[in-house]
Amino acid sequence: MMPITNFLSCTHVLDEFDSLSPAQRSHAKTYATGLVAASNKTVAGIIREVLLANSKRALNRFLTEYDWDEDQFNHERLEELQKHGETRWSKDGYIILDDTIAEKVGDDVPGVGRFYDHAEGDTVWSQDDDQDHDTKYDLTREIVTELEEEAGVRRHTYLFDSWFAHDSSLPEYIGSYDKDWIGPLRSNRQVTYGREEIRVDALEERIDTTERNIDDKIEHLFVHSTADANVQS
Template sequence: MLPITDFLSCTDPLDEFDSLSYHQTHHAKTYVTGLAAARSKTVTGIAREVLPAGSDRALNKFLTEYDWDEDQLNHERLEELQKHGETRWSQDGYIVIDDSVFQRTGKELPGAGEFYDHTEGEPVWGQDLVYSFYTDDKTSYPLVFRQYEKADDEDQDDADETKYDLSREMVTELEEEVGVPADTYLFDSWFAHDSELIKHVESYGKDWIGPLRSNRKVTYANQEMRVDALEERIDKEEREIDEETYKIWTKTLPVSKLGEVRLVIAEKVTDDEEENPIKYLATNKIDAPSAHIIRSYSYRWRIETFFEDSKQDLGLGDCEMRDSDGASRHWHLQMLTYSLLRLGPESSVSERLVSKASSLRAQLEHGLKEAIYNMFSWVRDQPDRDLDGLMEEIDHLFLHSDGSL
């Protein structure tokens, strides 16, 4: 990998953050630049490839010893996003709650344990983070997160918080501290199973949409039955929604643990030889059109894209910190990196257009181009160096970054 001679311009907003001192801002810029542009996303890798880092020891102390508040940093990140029209949240947006498991090998990593990974379809060893995520027609970014840790078998009487507990904590933070105005929460079937989470969301006057598991009990025609058994009894109406064909049935009826809710049974018609996928969507939006409920729930997929992009390109699962505070700071800085890339630099029209791209890949490519430009600028700014001396210095930079183009 080429040596990174300067901070990426997307880190400029950090100069205005009150949560960081002058020297801490330098380290934060180093880390964000490394997560965005370095080949290795570990402390050692970032310090090796981002030349302003100085040393991995200083960067490690920034994560584990320096006095700064990652929660305050996160709130300043969200405040910065509200200064720009393309990332400003609104009532029409959605808050998604979901978790993701990062497969790891280290036994001493904070919170590491055996968790079920739905992408693998089996339990894996790793770390489990529960996230809240904002999304609307124009933007998407993470809000806050909690790490889920399982209690040891012998400590079950003093078990740690469940993922449902952590989710309710996040809702409280978003509503009472952060002040996200989005009217609607989206869950997958696991989180929608917790009636207390649903009640907690409703206590703030917010709406929710989530799928039911196929064995969830509903009451129809004075008879209690599984929702998948109900699906076999009803006649669905075919409709076009956003150029997709669905067979839909909807009714307001009682659902176990949830009370009276709107149920939408939606079978998506595909060309595949396998059976058409069916969703049993429940919501407290009693009067909303079926198309609105189906279209709204499709926004939940944005958090899956965040997990995928962040794991592949931004070091979300690469944290090697054995200190829980250091690991938390790594994940907060990763959210900061994702958001600053989404926001994009504002120094030119072309750069603003890059910030509006739907895929994070465009922003990462822009960061790589900027790193190359900074390298060329560094060469240009050495007018008094003879060619042999300049080439020797360039060789030293590449050796320092321990990589190749």
């Protein structure tokens, strides 16, 4: 791998971020350049390949010890994205809510353990939720709040899988912003439909659905408004 002698051009915008000091901007540009261009994405690998980096200890301190405002940084990041046609919010498309598992090798990482990875079909040593902090549901609601109240996202529909639909307050929370959601519900879930509480599998027998071929599988779809049916716990 040839050494990287310049920061990537996409990192120059960090020079305008008030959330970072001049030294922190240099570390941030080093890390971002390494994540994109270095063959080894670890701190040690980035230091070896990005010649503008200071030291492994300095970059580690930036990532783990430096006091910088993450919320302000993220706000500045979103503002920058709105300046460009290919990244600004649009009315088309959907907002996808999902979690991801990051494979790890060490034991001293918050939230590390053996978690099931659907992509691998097996459990892997990885990082998921840190039990001392918010749950996936809490974090998801925080993301929705940020998108609706701070970022001003213009898209109208959220997509998520049955894991998130299982949390009865998430669909209602999204509905409180007058937004739609699409997600599978387990057959034993209770919903309120026509002012009556009923299980999903019992409701299925009453309503008319439309057959759709999705990925060579026949799905029976029923479209309703948030006002018609509410998910209960």
